[in-house]
Amino acid sequence: MTRRTRARAARGASHVGERHVVEVGAVAHGGHCVARLADESGGGRVVFVRHALPGERVEVEVTEGTDGDTFWRADAVAVLSASPDRVQAPCPVAGPGLCGGCDFQHVALTRQRALKAEVVAEQLRRLAGLSVDVTVEAVPGDVDGLRWRTRTRLAHLPDGRTAMRKHRSHDLVPVDDCLIALPSSSSPSESVSAAGRSHTFQVTGDGFWQVHPGAPRVLVETVLAMLRPEPGERVLDLYAGVGLFSAFLxxxxxxxxxxxxxxxxxxxxxxxxxxxxxxxxxxxxxARVLASTLDEPFDLVVLDPPREGARKAVVDRVVDRSPRAVAYVACDPAALARDVATFAAHGYRLDELRAFDLFPMTHHVECVALLTRS
Structure with a gap:
């Protein structure tokens, strides 16, 4: 039996295992598309469908859903009318009921990036009230979207085989070769050349480091190009990790x-x-450091928060330092949009946005936003 990571009390009769035919709608944040059940048993209920593409007609199998839920989750288990952007997944364990590590292996790479751009634009429109044209850019360092992940956490089956978890589950799927993984050295150091400079960074234990080999350089050069730091300026690097941005700043x-x-x-x-x-x-x-110290002006701020974003307490305290510009590096477009809205309430506008495909085959996307005082 599948053990869900987000266990909760059932709210009425379960519909897990039911099958329905749906017309697939727009992509949504999280690696799925939105559909609506049209038959009598579904009553028009919203379903978040994985392994589908906008415009397709598919048969879905419900993976989570009870009478009392506002939406259900489902996998597309049969494609009745395929999108021209559908491709054969390169990995044999990518698909319904299999490894949950990738979301978009069934999608042509250019269309993957277009879908991610739609999600970023939709989150900024819905949560920040902004209309922004978004292009998700490819980054050197992967091969057709594969062999880019320099750090991969594998589980192990009782017989010693390596495995990955199913989507939203602790159940394991044997995986002999993860196709997005890039074999990496055991060296605890990383070297980065960007903007005409080179630095080597010690990364020990579980310290954070970007997993795409092209990410450090492209992010450093983007942040520097947006902020345009000048000699003598004061810079605050928040969520600084092992010091990637601080070194070049x-x-x-x-x-x-x-x-x-x-x-x-x-x-x-x-x-x-x-x-x-x-x-x-x-x-x-x-938030606590900013509340207790550094009570002084800064010219520039870099924000590179975790997935939940910086949030209001940190944004408020950043604004208190009166920076002329803020570079916000975001791995979650919803968190970025919420924080952009908070900055806007303080008079900081979104001046520039770039998005990068640092996580091909997954729904994740990295953005760098420039915020300046209006």
Whole structure:
């Protein structure tokens, strides 16, 4: 029996296992598309469908859903009318009821990026009231969307075989070769060349590092191009990790000031080792650090928060420092849109947005946003 990661009390009779034919609607945030049941038993209920594409007619099997739920979840188990963007998944364990690591292996790569762009634009429109044209850019370092993930967490079956988990489940699926994984060295250091400079970063334990090999360079160069740091400026790098942005920002501002704040103790220790002695590294929760110290103006701020975003307390305290510009690096478009709306309430506008396909074959997308005072 599948054990769901989000167990909750049943709200009426279960419909798991039922099959329905649906017309697939728009893509939604999370790696699925929206459909609506049209038959009598469904009553027009919204269903989030995986393994489908907008415009397709498919047969779905309900994977989560009771009478009392506002929406159900389902897998497309048979394609009755296929999209021209549908392709054969390169991985034999990508599909309904199989490995949950990828969302879009059944989608042509260019269409994957277009779908992600639609999601980013929709989140900004719905949560921030902004109409933004979004293009998701390819990043050097993968091969047709495969062999890019430098860090992969594999589970193990009792017989020793490697495995991955099913979508929203603890059940395991044997995986001999994860096609998005890139074999990497065991070296605890990473070297990055960007903007005419090179730095080597120590990354120990479970310290955060971008998993796409092309990500560090493209993100550093994008942040620097957006902020245009000048010698002597004061920079605040929040959720600084092991110091990727701080190192290159310190080069740019020279005799200026760079302060890096990181919550993870191990990453903060790595940052202290990686960064020049002139960069101040503070370890602690970003909101609490900003509430208790650094009560002074900064010219520039870099925000690279976890998936839940920076949230209002941090945005409010960033604005208190009166930066001329903020570069926001976001791995979740909904969190980005919510925080952009909070910045807008303080008079900061979204001036520029770039989106990068750092996670091909999945629904994830990385954005860098430039916010400046109106």
């Amino acid at each position: 310190a080069d740019a501002v020279g005799a200026g000031r760079v302060v890096a704040v990181e919550g993870h103790p191990g990453a903060a220790r790595d940052a202290a080792s990686n960064l020049p002695c002139g960069v101040r590294v503070l370890q602690g929760d970003v």
